[in-house]
Amino acid sequence: MHSGSHRTKGSLVIGLDLGGTKIAAGVVASTGKLLSSIRLPTPASGVRRDLGALHDAARAAAVAAQVPWRTIRAIGVGVPGAFDPQTGTVWAPNLPGWKKVPLGRELGRALNHPVFVEGDRNVQALAEAWRGAGGGRVLNMVFLTVGTGIGAGLILDGRLVPGTRGVAGAAGWMAVEGIWRPIYGRVGCLEAEGAGPAVARLAQMKLRSSPSSLIRKLAANRPITAEAVAEAARGGDQTARNVLKEAGANLGRGVASIVSLLNPELVVIGGGLAGVGELILAPLRRAALQWGQPLASRQVRIVRSRLGGDAGVLGAARYAFIQLEEKN
Amino acid sequence: MHSGSHRTKGSLVIGLDLGGTKIAAGVVASTGKLLSSIRLPTPASGVRRDLGALHDAARAAAVAAQVPWRTIRAIGVGVPGAFDPQTGTVWAPNLPGWKKVPLGRELGRALNHPVFVEGDRNVQALAEAWRGAGGGRVLNMVFLTVGTGIGAGLILDGRLVPGTRGVAGAAGWMAVEGIWRPIYGRVGCLEAEGAGPAVARLAQMKLRSSPSSLIRKLAANRPITAEAVAEAARGGDQTARNVLKEAGANLGRGVASIVSLLNPELVVIGGGLAGVGELILAPLRRAALQWGQPLASRQVRIVRSRLGGDAGVLGAARYAFIQLEEKN
Numbered sequence: 001m002h003s004g005s006h007r008t009k010g011s012l013v014i015g016l017d018l019g020g021t022k023i024a025a026g027v028v029a030s031t032g033k034l035l036s037s038i039r040l041p042t043p044a045s046g047v048r049r050d051l052g053a054l055h056d057a058a059r060a061a062a063v064a065a066q067v068p069w070r071t072i073r074a075i076g077v078g079v080p081g082a083f084d085p086q087t088g089t090v091w092a093p094n095l096p097g098w099k100k101v102p103l104g105r106e107l108g109r110a111l112n113h114p115v116f117v118e119g120d121r122n123v124q125a126l127a128e129a130w131r132g133a134g135g136g137r138v139l140n141m142v143f144l145t146v147g148t149g150i151g152a153g154l155i156l157d158g159r160l161v162p163g164t165r166g167v168a169g170a171a172g173w174m175a176v177e178g179i180w181r182p183i184y185g186r187v188g189c190l191e192a193e194g195a196g197p198a199v200a201r202l203a204q205m206k207l208r209s210s211p212s213s214l215i216r217k218l219a220a221n222r223p224i225t226a227e228a229v230a231e232a233a234r235g236g237d238q239t240a241r242n243v244l245k246e247a248g249a250n251l252g253r254g255v256a257s258i259v260s261l262l263n264p265e266l267v268v269i270g271g272g273l274a275g276v277g278e279l280i281l282a283p284l285r286r287a288a289l290q291w292g293q294p295l296a297s298r299q300v301r302i303v304r305s306r307l308g309g310d311a312g313v314l315g316a317a318r319y320a321f322i323q324l325e326e327k328n
Numbered sequence: 329m330h331s332g333s334h335r336t337k338g339s340l341v342i343g344l345d346l347g348g349t350k351i352a353a354g355v356v357a358s359t360g361k362l363l364s365s366i367r368l369p370t371p372a373s374g375v376r377r378d379l380g381a382l383h384d385a386a387r388a389a390a391v392a393a394q395v396p397w398r399t400i401r402a403i404g405v406g407v408p409g410a411f412d413p414q415t416g417t418v419w420a421p422n423l424p425g426w427k428k429v430p431l432g433r434e435l436g437r438a439l440n441h442p443v444f445v446e447g448d449r450n451v452q453a454l455a456e457a458w459r460g461a462g463g464g465r466v467l468n469m470v471f472l473t474v475g476t477g478i479g480a481g482l483i484l485d486g487r488l489v490p491g492t493r494g495v496a497g498a499a500g501w502m503a504v505e506g507i508w509r510p511i512y513g514r515v516g517c518l519e520a521e522g523a524g525p526a527v528a529r530l531a532q533m534k535l536r537s538s539p540s541s542l543i544r545k546l547a548a549n550r551p552i553t554a555e556a557v558a559e560a561a562r563g564g565d566q567t568a569r570n571v572l573k574e575a576g577a578n579l580g581r582g583v584a585s586i587v588s589l590l591n592p593e594l595v596v597i598g599g600g601l602a603g604v605g606e607l608i609l610a611p612l613r614r615a616a617l618q619w620g621q622p623l624a625s626r627q628v629r630i631v632r633s634r635l636g637g638d639a640g641v642l643g644a645a646r647y648a649f650i651q652l653e654e655k656n
Binding site: 291 | 619
């Protein structure tokens with residue numbers, strides 16, 4: 001990504017990160033410096049109350065940073081879903097009532113500043129390119145988040161690629177297996193083979209032949225989770241490590257498809273499962289190299305996300321800066 | 329793609345299409361009008377002789393269009409391989425000697441005009457967006473060529489996406505099956521399941537239980553080809569139609585992955601196999617809708633290429649116009 005130009009130099013924006021359970025907000029300088037960082041719970045009981053909480057979070061971020069409201073140039077918001085550029089509305093399937101919500105217009109009116117909205121995967125990709133693994137210099141980068149679900153944010157030729165209706169990056173739907181398993185009432189592919197629930201399912205299968213695995217103890221009598229598998233693997237449990245190896249290889253085949261199609265210089269793996277580090281990244285890299293187009297897969301670097309809990313705020317702020325550069 | 333701006337209005341460029349067996353060339357106006365169209369055989373016996381033929385083709389195109397050489401603003405060239413923007417060189421695996429050839433520099437010196445080089449899939453995508461199925465208005469389009477091999481050209485947010493080293497669009501390597509078959513000494517995926525050789529292989533298998541199929545007669549005693557299958561299918565042969573249905577479904581699963589990742593508004597299918605039309609496009613569309621991310625796959629249009637043999641020349645010319653707009 002190109003660094004901020006003179007047009008926004010010295011400017012301040014607010015980044016808002018709307019999540020299913022919490023809202024994060026902060027004032028961010030054009031250098032990427034975070035001047036405040038606050039958290040509120042997401043009401044998640046209807047659009048009105050969520051909008052009110054977003055409004056309060058933005059105001060609180062300015063107060064916490066001790067900057068006058070008029071010095072804020074714009075607000076960027078990352079949403080847990082898609083922003084449709086054709087209608088200017090947000091669709092967030094896991095938040096009650098969030099269908100075709102004109103978030104930018106509503107919040108802009110309430111806050112009296114321009115508000116720019118984008119999907120959370122996309123703003124996280126921008127954050128990672130700007131202040132994370134991309135180091136502010138990357139032109140072609142794929143951010144792949146692997147948690148309960150799988151999704152991607154694409155930066156190609158230095159620009160975010162949201163797709164025609166804002167749903168680009170739905171990498172969880174990409175094929176990795178001939179026999180695709182049912183998921184979310186339809187069918188899955190990369191998501192069904194490499195996300196958190198796949199790790200839990202693989203562990204469940206392997207435990208039949210390895211009943212003494214540490215996974216069983218960590219899960220106690222509750223259902224097995226990806227977290228229990230990750231913890232057992234860190235504790236040296238071989239069954240858990242084999243599960244992560246298999247999930248990593250499945251992820252790597254998905255990454256191979258993405259790398260063949262887009263020829264990025266960098267793939268950044270984020271989300272909960274990236275937390276186990278090399279236990280999943282090493283088999284992922286091997287599979288990507290094995291199955292991808294040779295020129296593309298030999299050149300790509302595949303690394304773990306470098307940003308923590310403020311990635312959403314930083315990315316939303318970055319998006320606002322980019323929009324200010326382009327529109328003003 | 330945005331239409332040509334005032335900067336190139338009224339300008340003329342030459343489009344060159346370097347193929348494995350022939351070179352096509354033509355003078356093209358900024359409106360997209362083709363003022364001449366010539367063909368030469370590709371020497372394919374070393375870089376020197378191929379460069380000489382490209383030079384001759386460009387000169388002949390200007391003569392045929394009856395325009396003075398000095399009125400040509402630039403030359404665009406589409407090459408059967410990849411143009412690496414980092415080294416400015418061409419890699420064309422099927423042409424003897426074409427490894428790291430600084431084509432733009434060499435040809436530019438010989439022709440005394442700026443020369444802009446890009447991969448053939450990419451220039452075909454530009455042509456299709458400009459004067460073909462994209463109708464000059466499409467912002468997010470994937471051009472997928474299906475012949476002996478499979479490859480894609482990507483136009484996202486109105487701009488060509490060549491990738492870090494010019495190998496983006498290697499869609500033939502994308503996963504569509506768990507059991508991937510050997511191909512080109514490595515492994516295949518979409519290409520192994522949906523390209524011409526896959527059609528021939530599927531036909532070979534089905535002929536065991538349908539020995540009276542028209543395919544057998546058309547192939548006579550020679551090996552079965554995709555062309556024979558296509559001809560038999562057009563003649564109403566049910567075995568051939570079933571083969572195309574299966575190949576189309578495989579292609580559709582690859583298209584589903586692409587559509588989920590990129591959310592284009594339009595997918596254009598070109599190349600030899602697209603010639604059979606709905607016999608392969610209908611099952612392709614069904615599979616893309618079945619397996620793709622629902623929002624993305626419901627919105628995308630999947631159509632056949634509208635351009636003929638001059639697509640390479642038009643696309644190379646379009647690429648030159650775009651480069652002139654951006655660089656001057």
